[in-house]
Amino acid sequence: MLPDTLKAQVKGYLDTLAHPIVLEESSDDSEGAREMHELLHEIAALSNKVSVSEDGTATRRPSFMIRRADARTGVTFAAIPMGHEFTSLILALLQAGGHAPKLADDVVAQIKALPGHYNFETYVSLSCQNCPDVVQALNAMSIINPNIHNTTIDGALFQDEVAKKNIMSVPQVYLNGEPFSSGRMEVAEILAKLDADAPKRAAEKLNSLSPFDMLVIGTGPAGASAAIYAARKGLRTGMVGDRFGGQVMDTEGIENFISVIETTGPKLAAALEAHVRQYDVEIISSQRAKELFPAAKPGGLHGVVLESGAVLHARTIIVATGAHWRHLGVPGEEEYRNKGVAYCPHCDGPFYKGKPVAVAGGGNSGVEAAIDLAGIVSHVTLLQRGSKLKADKVLQDKLYSLPNVTVLTEALTTKIEGNGTKVTGLSYRGGDGADHHISVDGVFVQIGLLPNTDWLRGTVKLNDFGEIIVDDHGATSVPGVFAAGDATTTPYKQIVIATGEGAKASLAAFDYLIRVPVADAERAAA
Missing domain, CATH: 3.50.50.60 (FAD/NAD(P)-binding domain)
Incomplete structure (x- = not known):
């Protein structure tokens, strides 16, 4: 099933396993089971630390569990995880074999401390760009806490099950047999639903952060570009957003990002995040801005209230919140969302x-x-x-x-x-x-799209379409607040344009910082 070039890559990953792992197969006589059997044995042939057991006892067949050889539980795929889920498969192999999930220490501690047992079922499509984020988050949590288990289910492989549950969009997550979530989620959002005190603790932690020189609101191409340019200038830079990549994550093929002949939205989003993380940027994920309080005078601190209740402060703000899909606004649209x-x-x-x-x-x-x-x-x-x-x-x-x-x-x-x-x-x-x-x-x-700017009404000037009015430097009507990307009046909503506009707004904000003195009240408090 795997081409030779891909086998070589997988072998390189498997060579780094710290512990032996078992691929525990629960099979039947279906065509899907035969394909799964072939895939598992191809993977096992690439490393002496990987073996296949055909003694699986799962009731959902075909499926397979990835577990450490000395463990009884692990990560389950009721799927042939190719397509967008192939990365989920590789990560599950590595994490089961001893590679710790890349999560902050406090997040790992929070996952370990969750009480009770959690049996997740995640329904996906192998062509879905957003599904791997949910799968990988839940798989990582199950590696950290043995009382958490996740089964990834390919809807195309289990069509009767999908029809019975009337699942018509993915990702769809069930917890202990009951609907849990719909759509893309990251670890922080999942924990917030499982741990009632999580949002409060997160807000307290964010409230303790010192003011930023530049706070970028938005984690798409414009936001990533702005953050990189700010960090390279040596500014204390923060970046807050819901998901890295923004609308890019919903784009299948990209063929007009100059110097990159062809890529996909998720790949570009991952590259953007990796580039930002090369610099000293405080990344605040799974958070959305709720309100902006402009500084009382130029040179003062702006305040940004997040939906979690936390408040961040910065001398300059760059708004790069992008846009979202426009709705038809007709009867039946809301009623049948995710149901057709x-x-x-x-x-x-x-x-x-x-x-x-x-x-x-x-x-x-x-x-x-x-x-x-x-x-x-x-x-x-x-x-x-x-x-x-x-x-x-x-x-x-x-x-x-x-x-x-x-x-x-x-x-x-x-x-x-x-x-x-x-x-x-x-x-x-x-x-x-x-x-x-x-x-x-x-x-x-x-x-089409609508700009994500409702939270700014009454603070910065917007046009009739809700776009932020900016000048040729990306400056808004509020001194010290700049904007870039699809949320602004800049014409032509393109990824390559958003990255350029993000860089321009960041350079303009830097110029503002070096030319506008710190406000007296702020200096006195310092």
């Missing part, structure tokens, strides 16, 4: 194999989604409210070449319909003014 209404075709597309779906949106994102889905589903209906598609010509040419795609222009989606459990159809108003209905099992919304 989806926003990530790469993550959730496999759940609609052989079924009819609709895509709302005729820009690049919508057309790309329709093209991707056409290879999976029975039929795609693309609805564009305008008179023509807005996507690049090369994408339109590809779209119109597909036999199972229908394009409807001047089609305004008015309602998403369902049976109370899942989506069954969609209504739209045509250019003739009449209402029409199509029967679909899923609706993928791809109508």
Whole structure:
């Protein structure tokens, strides 16, 4: 199953194992079981510290557990973890073999101290970019605390189980048989749900931090660029955000980031994080900004309140909070979210194999989604409210070449319909003014982005679209507060532009710091 080049890489990883590990296989006579058996024996053949046992007793088959040879529990995959989950497999092998998960000491102590037993089941798609974050977080926790166990389940391999639970989006996590979470999560967010006092302790720790010279809010390309430039200037730099990479994490293929011929969103996000971590940057993850309190006078300290209740202070702020998917805002959208209404075709597309779906949106994102889905589903209906598609010509040419795609222009989606459990159809108003209905099992919304700036209303000037108004230096209407990336009025929301704008805003903030004296009140308190 593994090409020779990949085998060589895996062998190099396995050579670093500190302890022997066992791949405990629970099999049946399915095709998936045969593929799993082949994969496990290929891995075992690469190291004398890895063995396969075919005596697994798991009820969910096919599946396999990765455990230390002297342990009874470990990490379980009810999946053939290739695609985006291959990294999860490699990490599980390494961690079971003695490599400690890369988590802060206080986080490890918190995981070890969790009371009770936790049996997680994580449903994924191998094409989902966000699923590995959840899988790897829960796997790491199960390595640290033997009372925690995680089983990663490929929905395509266990379709009856997915249908019974009515799972139509991933990642979906169950804890002890009950729904626990939906969507991307990191260790800190999982702990916050398991440990009621975790948010309070985190806030207390953050409140004790000294003021920053520069605080970057946002961990996407613009934020990463800004933080690197600030740290290279020797500034005390902080960086706060929900997830590294931001919207980049939801991007499957990237072919226009100059000097990188081709990559994926998760790979670029990982590279951004690795680059930032080369510098002395205080990274505050799994946190969101809630409110900004501008300094009373130029040179003073700005305050940023986080959703956890913590307050951070800094002489300069760079807002790089990016954007999020725009919603249709029609009846049925909220009711059937994750029950047929989806926003990530790469993550959730496999759940609609052989079924009819609709895509709302005729820009690049919508057309790309329709093209991707056409290879999976029975039929795609693309609805564009305008008179023509807005996507690049090369994408339109590809779209119109597909036999199972229908394009409807001047089609305004008015309602998403369902049976109370899942989506069954969609209504739209045509250019003739009449209402029409199509029967679909899923609706993928791809109508653009909205800036993540609601928390700034009343403090910095925004335009009618909610974008932060910036000048040619990235300065906002508040002295000492700068902004960059998709949250701003800068045209063309592109990764390469965001990185440049982040660098520019950081350099402008540095120039501000060296030219504006520290406010008297702050100097007196120092």
